[in-house]
Amino acid sequence: MTECKILDGKKVASEARERIAVIVKEIKESGKVPPGLAVVLVGDNPASKVYVGQKEKACKEVGFESFLHRLPEETTQQELLELVAKLNEDPKVHGILVQLPLPKHLNETEVIEAIRPEKDVDGFHPMNLGKLVAGLPCTVPCTPKGIMYLLEYYGIEIEGKNAVVVGRSNIVGKPVAHLLLQKNATVTICHSRTKNLEAITQEADILVVAAGKPHFITQHMVKKGAVVVDVGINRLESGLVGDVDFDGVRMKASWITPVPGGVGPMTIAMLLQNTLEMYERTL
Ligand code: NAD
Numbered sequence: 648m649t650e651c652k653i654l655d656g657k658k659v660a661s662e663a664r665e666r667i668a669v670i671v672k673e674i675k676e677s678g679k680v681p682p683g684l685a686v687v688l689v690g691d692n693p694a695s696k697v698y699v700g701q702k703e704k705a706c707k708e709v710g711f712e713s714f715l716h717r718l719p720e721e722t723t724q725q726e727l728l729e730l731v732a733k734l735n736e737d738p739k740v741h742g743i744l745v746q747l748p749l750p751k752h753l754n755e756t757e758v759i760e761a762i763r764p765e766k767d768v769d770g771f772h773p774m775n776l777g778k779l780v781a782g783l784p785c786t787v788p789c790t791p792k793g794i795m796y797l798l799e800y801y802g803i804e805i806e807g808k809n810a811v812v813v814g815r816s817n818i819v820g821k822p823v824a825h826l827l828l829q830k831n832a833t834v835t836i837c838h839s840r841t842k843n844l845e846a847i848t849q850e851a852d853i854l855v856v857a858a859g860k861p862h863f864i865t866q867h868m869v870k871k872g873a874v875v876v877d878v879g880i881n882r883l884e885s886g887l888v889g890d891v892d893f894d895g896v897r898m899k900a901s902w903i904t905p906v907p908g909g910v911g912p913m914t915i916a917m918l919l920q921n922t923l924e925m926y927e928r929t930l
Contacts, residue, residue: 651897652801654876654904656793659800660912664709667919671710682926683712684768684918685740687730690720690750694882699746705915711922714740720750727753731761741929742768742922747818765928768921771818780825786921791823793913794855794876795830803874803902805830809850813837813864813890814857819878823855844868856890866895874902878910 675681684706688699699715706713716730727745734743743766749755759767764774770788778785787795798805810832814820820836828834832853837844839858845868848854856864857878869875879890889906897903904910 651900652902654797654801654902654909656797656904656910656913657908659797660793660916663796663916664705664919667923668709670923675710680739681710681712682741682922683714683739684742684744684922685714685716685734685737687716687718687727687743687745689718689722689727689746689753692748695746695748701915702744702918705919706922709919711919712739722753724753724757727758728761731758735763735766740766741926742766744768744918766925768918768925769818770822770921776817776822779822782829786925787826788818788822789917789921790819790878790910790914791826792917792921793910794823794878795826796917797876797904797910797913798853798874801902803853805832805853808832808852810834810853810855811837811848811851812855812857813844813848814859814878816857819857823857827853827855858890860890861888862890862892864891864896866892866899869896869899871899872901873899875900875904876910877904877906879906880911
């Protein structure tokens with residue numbers, strides 16, 4: 648059995664948060680307005696409520712101003728766009744996050760495009776995603792940014808490696824694939840129509856999985872010594888599990904992220920980091 652090490656997102660995220668808290672303390676001591684994050688939650692999606700609660704708590708812990716806007720399920724597109732327009736103009740708000748998914752009657756694309764790119768803390772605005780693809784400075788979506796931070800923290804070599812990303816969403820799969828490409832990996836993106844997936848994953852030196860399917864990646868799909876990043880969050884009766892069969896895959900991998908305690912905490916830490924960076928750009 649290969650000795651498999653843990654990419655400890657909980658620890659790395661906590662260190663990042665402590666570093667941010669020190670910076671915010673200095674900002675406040677100098678008499679300046681602190682960084683402010685506005686979070687908009689529409690409706691009663693239980694998972695969204697949990698995420699928003701975690702984000703608000705994290706903001707307060709590092710000393711940010713947190714502006715939570717809870718809107719009812721029946722909120723209209725117009726009302727939501729008006730709130731976004733107000734937050735765009737509010738000088739105390741440096742980052743705006745509209746928690747997705749929105750209720751079915753609302754148009755997510757239009758809402759994301761209404762956020763000013765310089766306040767688009769999630770990095771989902773086409774302007775930011777476009778700059779990411781072009782390799783220009785931009786706000787990088789929190790989960791992909793957290794994955795790259797974790798790999799860098801543990802000194803995982805990326806250049807020249809075969810990186811395989813399972814999942815092609817705009818929030819995880821596509822951006823993380825581009826970030827790996829920027830670091831000179833040879834990147835393959837797999838998705839639901841990919842044929843013979845396991846033949847591709849077996850070639851991965853770095854395997855990032857964001858498919859939303861519990862225990863989808865099993866031991867025989869992974870190359871010996873691979874670095875495995877599990878983005879999946881699946882709520883089963885037995886608890887929270889990732890997209891990777893952790894117990895099986897750790898027998899072959901050299902590094903692996905646990906769920907929980909891997910990518911999840913990094914996402915929240917990078918949300919704070921993005922807010923701080925947006926704030927600093929306004930100074
Ligand atoms: P999504 O549902 O938008 O996309 C899933 C992707 O998986 C699609 O591109 C699809 O083509 C691919 N896929 C589905 N079935 C497949 C199959 N059989 N073979 C290969 N590819 C397949 O998902 P998302 O928003 O990118 O999220 C993916 C997972 O990551 C979810 O579990 C989500 O909860 C989790 N997530 C976690 C964090 C975090 O902070 N840890 C952040 C975002 C998303």
